[in-house]
Amino acid sequence: MELRQLAYFDAVVRHGGFGRAAEHLHVAQPAVSVQIRKLETELGVALLARTTRRVELTHAGELFLVHARRALGAVESGRAELEQLSGAVIGRVRIGAIQALDPFDLTGALAAFHVAHPGVELALRSGRLAALLEDLDVDRLDLAVGPLAADLPDRFAATPLFDDELVLVTHPAHRCAHRGALRIGELRDEPFACLPAGSGLRAILDRLAAAEGFTPHVPFETASLPRLRDLVAHGLGVGLFARSVAEAPGPPVAIHSVAPEPVRRPVGLLHHTGRPLSAAAAACRAFIFERRLAP
Template sequence: MPSPHVTLRQLRVLLAVAEHEGFGRAGDSIGLSQPAVSQAVRGLEAELGLKLLDRTTREVVLTAAGQALVGPLRRLLGELDGVLDEARGSGAAARGIVRVASAPTISGGLMPQVLAAARQRFPDIQVRLGDQTQQLAVEAVRNGEVDFAVLVGIEAAEPDLEQQPLFDEHFVLVCPAGHELAERPLLMLPDLAGRPLVLLDYSSGSRPLIDRAFARAGVMPRVALDVGHPATAFRMVQAGLGVSVLPALSLPLPDAAALRAVPLEAALSRQVVLARRRQRSLAPAAQRLWGLIAALAAEWPTSP
């Protein structure tokens, strides 16, 4: 019999360390600090009386005992997650609850209309929206914490996720109203060369797209600040710390008298998608909301 003091959390931490081969990366994947990961592993080793990991300054590897434990543990926890997902889904379906995650710019730009329409058309459905960074929203879908998510399209292969494109969205340059670029009808990326930029950080699904677009244009961006939310970028631009490249869903501007949004060339765009776990059926309430979002997105303006 396993020790009554061995916790499910400790076992999940061990699996994360084994998969990511490091405490820091494992902590990032499950939302724990590196000290918390180390403490959980030490506690598990103490309870089992086994050394499960060999730690060096460069890597963390499983011992023979750790390898013997991790294989069956991965299978058992996978089965447990499946049982919990089914129970969670059954309970939510019975109550008409749909859990949706969305990236911050999408939460502010598209989801208010979605929630208002859902309340009017489907009063029996309770929508619980998680406003999360792209990375956390993807993990929430993978882990079954939400029924689906509305995200920036993921270009890399994602075997666990099924994506349905909604629309392509352009980007804008946000600058002070008196800026020399404020009255231009359309800007090209080379127009931004050498200018201090306030950009969304790498928790955003948009930042890799921005970086690649600048690279294709042969422009080395001068990044003055990395921020986590468009509202922060607006404030930084108002303070004169730079200009910002943001998706159009970040609009409207908080102070139209002080700021301007100028369309950027179509070479910089992003695809907004619905994402759910592959080969997993949605509950009826979630399927109705999925269809509503797809219908509303079909009417969304996409041109600069």
Template sequence: MELRQLEYFVAVAEEAGFTRAAERLHVAQPGVSAQIRQLERELGEPLFDRSGRVVRLTAVGEAVLPYARAALAAVSGMRMVADEFSGLLRGRVVMGAVSTPSVLDLPGMLAGFHERHPAVEISLVESDPGRLLDGVVTGRIDLALLGLGAPLPPGLEVRVVVDQELVAAVHPGHELAGAGPIEVTELKGLPLISLPPGTGLRTALEEMCARAGFAPHVAFEASEPYVLGQLAARGLGVAVLPESAVAAPASELRVLTFSGSGLRGRMGLVWRGGGELSPAARAFVEHARRHLPDLGPDC
């Protein structure tokens, strides 16, 4: 039995699929399948039910998964102790992010950490806020950059790094194009363009409309904030987006503020608290906090 087999087993269990596990491990999918089959032969029992569209753990797989995780954690702990004695920071850190606004120099932050700690492997993954939060909670992701809206799960710490006013953007021929600051109620019944559910911007929009007594009619969704403005410039509806994401020229788009709404979009760094991070991950979090702006208060 090899540690690589245990690592592959845990990855397939957490990703619920061989292909996603291979992508996470940066290896070929047939190699993952071969190692899992070898592990199953050594144990004499199938670890996964492969009969459905989603790979699921068998009863044996559920029973041995905690032991596989414990074995990997023990080996990681041994390496960290040895590295602390040698004074060399090693390991692997994983950062998750939704689309990154131009006001944050995320590539520069990653490059700076690599320069200071070249022996630490850095991985960057992009996903939706729900999967990122789940990754932080379960330990698959050390630090995530995502929109803030709904309350975070317990045990997580957060630092606000983006805090922007949200605005409405419309085509020059839209009925609201000539207005000054608009009331939230003027969005009622209109086709809106927003980020997907679960994002901080979408949560802020839904809460703002709920306070005004109606549910927003979101006709178009896009995962990139700047795409929202592009859709609005085509006359497809009212885009609600951060002010910095308005990339279209004034001839294609009219930008409107909200009257007295206090509608803002926030993004934050999120990580596990309580000393649960590895030395490499702790150093990475501290580096990110130094490099990226602090628009607190932390929440």
């Protein structure tokens, strides 16, 4: 039995098929199939039930998966301890982040980490929280920076980094532009510009509007935060988004705290509790956390 076979088996289960597992492992699909068959032959049982549409664990596969992942975790922990003994941190860290991160300078933190640990390869991409959590689930990301939602599943560990204020944004000539704080109910008849349905920001907008007794009309949806700001700045609607986005360079807008209480959204560093972090990912996580209050 080879460690590679255990890794291939785990990947097929995580990604729901041989093709996606092969893509994640950067190998040809037949190589994955061959190694899984060899593993099943050695064990004398079928681990996976194959159909034309999906791959599912057999009962034997469910039992063996626990031991396979335990073995893979032990090897990863051993590798991490050896890296610590050598004094050099090496490896690769894949990080995902939401778009709005001010006041935290993630780019600066990663640049400083790269200087301190040049043997670590860094990869960064942005996305919505739901997509980042999915990628943590299937091991496409090691770490993610995103909102700490109240319903965040227990399988994700969260380290707070900063609080982000969400504000209402209107055109400078809007009837409420001269006002300070606004109740969202005062904008109930306005078209809203917001992230698409399913996003954390959209859920907050819907929740705040529901508390004021209405459902927001959202004709303008985009995954681009700068475009949301532009839509409001051109008078096409009103918006609810991070103060850092509202205060970004661009055409003028009017910014209003939410009444009766400001809305603050905690943002933190996330990782999956079901897999041990590599030494490189653990070092990067600690480094980012220590930089959270850096100017």
